[in-house]
Amino acid sequence: MSATKVKRVVGKYELGRTIGEGTFAKVKFARNSQTGDPVAIKILDKEKVLRHKMAEQIRREVATMKRIKHPNVIRLFEVMGSKTKIYIVLEYVTGGELFDKIVHHGRMMEDEARKYFQQLINAVDYCHSRGVYHRDLKPENLLLDASGNLKVSDFGLSAISQQIEDDGLLHTTCGTPNYVAPEVLNDRGYDGATADLWSCGVILFVLLAGYLPFDDSNLMNLYKKISVAEFTCPPWMSFSAKKFITRILDPNPMTRLTIPEILEDEWFKVDYKPSVFDDKDDTSLDDVDAVFQDSEEHHVTERREQPTAMNAFDLIAMSKGLNLGNLFDTEQGQAYVANAQTFHVYHLKSGSNLNHPSFKVEY
Incomplete structure (x- = not known):
């Protein structure tokens, strides 16, 4: 593979594309690696927040939203902090404004x-x-x-x-x-x-x-x-x-x-339907306190993961149902793959059957 995309991981969340950007924050699509659920993560730069004296307003916003659990209000699941960033994990909705x-x-x-x-x-x-x-x-x-x-x-x-x-x-x-x-x-x-x-x-x-x-x-x-x-x-x-x-x-x-x-x-x-939901108030603000008190022992792990590069033979070994017979030269008792890089990308894009449970490739 000619190039691989580095994965950025924060705690249990794998960050993806940027879906919004403002003066003090960037919002990224992310996925919970434990459950597979999509979320939106608002990322704030601590130095910028402190420089503009925004810490108290942001702490209030986070604490407020954690107290609100209603089907017609965006959920705030948790807040995490690192040495340089604040990560606010929110419900991801797809219908726009x-x-x-x-x-x-x-x-x-x-x-x-x-x-x-x-x-x-x-x-x-x-x-x-x-x-x-x-x-x-x-x-x-x-x-x-x-x-x-x-x-x-x-x-x-x-x-x-x-x-x-x-x-x-x-x-x-x-x-x-x-x-x-x-x-x-x-x-x-x-x-x-x-x-x-x-x-x-x-x-x-x-x-x-x-x-x-x-x-x-x-x-x-x-x-x-x-x-x-x-x-x-x-x-x-x-x-x-x-x-x-x-x-x-x-x-x-x-x-x-x-x-x-x-x-x-x-x-x-007319046709009014009151909201039906679990109204139990069991909200903990411990994570909010830890982040805004900048407790180092609660800092979340930030890391970058380089996906393992694979060649065509790795793909063959992982996908038993993939027939590559027409790509091999067997007359001389040798096997080779023609233009493995082009083949690799083409089959990912065309949706070939590479559904091995452990198969995951980024390009």
Whole structure:
């Protein structure tokens, strides 16, 4: 074989291709070598995290997600640390972002939008019951699995109940402007639950309309529109959907719909299926503590493995059913393989029967 690909292994995970990259992290596809299950691993550089004073925010995100075990929220399985890296092992989903679905296909029919909104409310209700407020809900942070089920992701701006101040409110202004509740913008404190529900209302509007309810190139004008809930529903939206959205996008958080009220709304209740899952809370944060306390005794093993190079005769020995008779010259009592390198790669690509249990080749 002319070249072999070096395998990168972290603990029990074999890392593969890069599937995402941001300012502070790279996300790679990986596989659990013990179970064969696919996962996504977010890899952060410790030096960069410390230089930008991001350690506490990342620790909060990790601890938050470990506490959340819901079918409509991305699972965080474990976190590992090495001398130079932090590895966050996440559920791998293949359906892309809900945002991409809107971009490529436009607005949704009400039945489809309602299904996604019901799953979103199930997830948000569960998070709030655990004292977790997302604070950056938007279609880009809603992923879809292979079955088309919604998965809430990216808890980087989340808050937990311990961050609530003496007045019972949160005070950090954060989120994405078009989706942020008016009370978050006025800088006088806000309730995390009602602020999340405003964002859910904006998301529902986008699903049904195909565009944002509040949008302006001038940020101050945008904030003015949000503060008084200045928006217009498109004519194709049903009356019951318009009424429902208007009650969620209420600029007064005191009269805005709550989750119990949403669950009783006639538009929402159509074909509604509450989430069914194991609600046992047995989460351990020992791995989180070890990583962020930088405990050397808990550092994960990082290694690179060079796959064993094989020649054509190795392949023959490992695959009894492979007939290579036409490649051998037997007249002179000698055996040789013509152009073994080309043959090797060709048969891998064409899917020949090389299914010996121990056969694995990378090229």
